Amino acid sequence: MTENKLLYVHPAPVRVWHWINAAGIVLLVITGVQIRFIEMFDFFSLEEAINLHNYIGFLVIADYALWFAFYMGTGKIKIYFPNPKTFIQDCINQIKYYGGGIFKGDPNPHHMTPTNKFNALQKKAYLGLMFLFLPAQMLTGLFLWRVKKFQVYIDMFGGVKIIDTVHVLLFFFFAAFLIVHSYLATLGHTPLGHFKAMFTGYEEEH
Amino acid sequence: MDEPSQLLKNKRIFLLIFFFFLWSPPVWSIENNECLDCHGDTSLVRQQSEGMKEGLYVNNSQFILSVHNINGITCVDCHADIEKLEMDKDVPHATSLKSVDCSKCHEAEAKAYVNSVHKKAGGKGITIPCYACHGYHYVSNLEAESVIDRENGFCLKCHNPEKFHSWLPQMDTHFNFVECTVCHAENVPLFVNLRFWDFSKKRFLSGTEILTALKTNSTGFMPLIDKNKDNKIDADEFEQMVFKLRENNVFGTFHGELIVDLVPVVHHVNRGKANRECEQCHNPISPFFEDVVISLNKEDGDTDRHVVDRSVLSTYYVNHFYAIGGTRVRLLDKIGVAIVVGGISVVFGHLLARIVTIPTRTRRKEKEKEKKYGF
Structure with missing residues (x-):
């Protein structure tokens, strides 16, 4: 117990961004479910669901700007980019760990440091998430917010149904991501270890 | 020639002349050309009492395309108080004519209009006659007109819809794809009208152009497309139609608009009766999307409508019409x-x-x- 060392890996702006983003995505998924499956759910009226979805959408966009500004401003954005030389082997090691080693009690092959806090699979996932999926979701959401205003761009992509398809597929992806991400967060040294760290900023190093 | 046969011949001529006059109208009808001798002059104006000038010019090239002219309605059919023209006078008819009474022909429309908010405005001293919305001489066939054309030509002449629709999410989009009367006129039959947008020509194709692209004509259209002969174009048949267009190098997509059927009851618009429940439309079982048609517009402004199955709205061939929840792509779910x-x-x-x-x-x-x- 005493050998555990605390590492400051989640600076305050990152924690603020993370929890606003988390709450925002949860609410966007709930209101999104209401908007799409109006005949099945009755959490809100459609008008309320759409208005709420729009407000939260803009909050998440502003929050993304905070994340982007922080990581770009501090140069820490590089933690999202894997080392091309070791990336494939790191991924294989990590897959072996999650698929087998973790059940046998093997140690995690990735050692978290403030400058290298993501393992290879996390880097791959978050790179796609933060630089492709989330921007695509925000952009398509923006287009769907004012179809007439963005008609030219919508037409450029093939019409409102194409934009909606991208938005909806990403919506399902984010809904699934929330579940998987929350589960993976329990795979720390203790089930609540990573959750606590996302509030305090400190991860325990073993 | 003997005398009795000459007499018989004279009698026949007399009878012919008699019947000719018997079948002739009592007054020589006034031809449109006679009216246009004066009213075809762009400078023809009338001085009004307030010092304003009222233009009396009628643009014949526009008038001949009007629905009334197409149906053989002449000037004096509407301006019925002109019975004869006295060409020796400066103005060959009375200078002050009675208002045209559209209800003489459009009885059902007039009846529906009586209890509408527009007629009731008369109580506030505002008279809204038919021509305030429909115009005077260039009333066109609206069947083939888009939502924008219908709205610009009618409601938006007076109303500023932005004033009362700030509550409506996607206000502009609704105005673009949903005709005002879909919500504001009660119990009006409505349908989704599909029109084909050509990518290379960057415009909607007319019915004739679509038929040409499909190498058929108006009578051959349904036998060509409706393979199962149920008088409805289902999703598979619709897809085949798009493929046929592509085979003939016509690439594009279908746009949809929610419009009303132009029946008399469309005039029965009333305050506070508008439909404000989003769920009525944005619902996969909404009756608003029950009727879908593809319109093949003719050059005279008329249109042939062919029934399309509503499932077509949920396909990617109708990419520019999407009502959240209502016409969603089920495969995505x-x-x-x-x-x-x-x-x-x-x-x-x-x-x-x-x-x-x-x-x-x-x-x-x-x-x-x-x-x-x-x-």
């Missing part, structure tokens, strides 16, 4: 369920494996402890 269920399965599978392997890890920890501390 299935993919979505697979994605979410996949995520849950991974979590539960992994969690289960972790639970099952707890004894393995516990034994390993105990062994490591033994190794480390020697007990």
